[in-house]
Amino acid sequence: MKIAILIRHGESDINVKGILSDTIDNNMLTEKGMRQAEHAAAELKGIDIKNFYSSPIKRAFDTAQIIADSFNKDVVTDQRLIEIGLGKARGRKANEFTNGLYSGHITGKIREDLEMEKWDSLQKRVVEAIASREGINVYVTHSDPIRAAISYFLEMGEEETYGLSIKNASMTVIDVEIGRILTLGAISMTDSVRKYLNIQ
Amino acid sequence: MKIAILIRHGESDINVKGILSDTIDNNMLTEKGMRQAEHAAAELKGIDIKNFYSSPIKRAFDTAQIIADSFNKDVVTDQRLIEIGLGKARGRKANEFTNGLYSGHITGKIREDLEMEKWDSLQKRVVEAIASREGINVYVTHSDPIRAAISYFLEMGEEETYGLSIKNASMTVIDVEIGRILTLGAISMTDSVRKYLNIQ
Numbered sequence: 421m422k423i424a425i426l427i428r429h430g431e432s433d434i435n436v437k438g439i440l441s442d443t444i445d446n447n448m449l450t451e452k453g454m455r456q457a458e459h460a461a462a463e464l465k466g467i468d469i470k471n472f473y474s475s476p477i478k479r480a481f482d483t484a485q486i487i488a489d490s491f492n493k494d495v496v497t498d499q500r501l502i503e504i505g506l507g508k509a510r511g512r513k514a515n516e517f518t519n520g521l522y523s524g525h526i527t528g529k530i531r532e533d534l535e536m537e538k539w540d541s542l543q544k545r546v547v548e549a550i551a552s553r554e555g556i557n558v559y560v561t562h563s564d565p566i567r568a569a570i571s572y573f574l575e576m577g578e579e580e581t582y583g584l585s586i587k588n589a590s591m592t593v594i595d596v597e598i599g600r601i602l603t604l605g606a607i608s609m610t611d612s613v614r615k616y617l618n619i620q
Numbered sequence: 621m622k623i624a625i626l627i628r629h630g631e632s633d634i635n636v637k638g639i640l641s642d643t644i645d646n647n648m649l650t651e652k653g654m655r656q657a658e659h660a661a662a663e664l665k666g667i668d669i670k671n672f673y674s675s676p677i678k679r680a681f682d683t684a685q686i687i688a689d690s691f692n693k694d695v696v697t698d699q700r701l702i703e704i705g706l707g708k709a710r711g712r713k714a715n716e717f718t719n720g721l722y723s724g725h726i727t728g729k730i731r732e733d734l735e736m737e738k739w740d741s742l743q744k745r746v747v748e749a750i751a752s753r754e755g756i757n758v759y760v761t762h763s764d765p766i767r768a769a770i771s772y773f774l775e776m777g778e779e780e781t782y783g784l785s786i787k788n789a790s791m792t793v794i795d796v797e798i799g800r801i802l803t804l805g806a807i808s809m810t811d812s813v814r815k816y817l818n819i820q
Contacts, residue, residue: 456721521656522787522807574801577812583792583805585785587722592783601774605783607722612777 705737
């Protein structure tokens with residue numbers, strides 16, 4: 421059994437400002453971000469989680485620590501969970517690069533112009549990280565890495581998953597063994613998902 | 621071959637105010653909403669679309685008309701594409717019912733308290749509408765009906781698809797025959813999706 425619970429970090433101060441960052445940096449979780457992490461920890465209660473892995477970026481690691489503490493476990497960092505390489509978009513605002521009709525992801529060809537990390541390279545490293553471990557594991561990472569993992573298992577590219585909005589501290593559950601996605605950025609663990617996890 | 625291209629209506633004046641409406645009403649598309657519909661029409665160019673169906677609600681019907689006009693086709697309304705029954709949430713703002721940690725869908729048990737239409741009833745009517753027609757058809761409808769269709773084919777419930785953010789005039793393409801989702805609320809038709817549609 422290989423189950424990945426991918427959790428986006430809680431709200432951080434740069435999220436509030438809408439600024440993009442892929443560096444280790446010291447962006448702090450906001451008060452709301454910490455409560456979001458506590459909410460995720462409460463939703464995961466009772467699930468037999470083997471280990472907690474995290475992107476080395478502070479906002480992710482701090483989120484992972486809040487959740488792991490409630491399970492009396494440590495957090496192991498994994499470089500493959502780090503934010504997408506932002507290239508020239510680093511330090512900028514996402515909606516500087518959208519066409520005015522939409523606000524949301526930087527999507528399509530402009531990602532190449534901005535020299536952002538390639539989607540298939542992001543897919544590869546995230547899926548490798550979650551496919552390499554047995555049991556039910558939590559992986560705290562970032563929005564695009566989670567969207568990339570989902571797009572991998574749904575056989576889609578970046579543009580095709582534009583409608584995914586992975587909220588802070590939301591939970592995407594994937595049965596990596598059979599390639600089945602159980603939740604898309606959920607903020608609650610339903611009975612049916614718990615049943616699936618506990619039966620495995 | 622049964623391909624459904626589910627398109628959410630363009631931005632309407634009540635979207636701008638964040639108010640929920642499930643009545644036929646006369647909420648108008650904003651200027652931006654009309655340009656979003658034109659953008660979708662341009663993205664669909666070259667695809668062999670058989671017919672255009674729409675929710676009878678004005679913001680959806682007007683969006684469908686803009687797109688269908690560019691194909692010199694008429695729009696047929698289908699009651700099964702109407703917005704989810706909003707119950708006591710009608711006329712209210714979605715974020716009146718979220719827990720302050722998140723802004724987005726009204727999700728979970730509170731939907732029952734608000735007497736909103738049941739998720740499986742919404743799934744049933746939308747999937748019936750898109751499964752009943754051969755060829756590539758466009759269905760202009762609303763956010764929750766599209767989220768319900770996606771959740772049906774991914775075997776998920778409402779809470780599990782919280783991370784879906786179906787933007788105005790975005791396109792969700794589903795091969796209904798084999799139950800494969802090709803895009804999740806995309807704002808562009810990529811070459812790979814076009815290839816899939818044109819070969820079918």
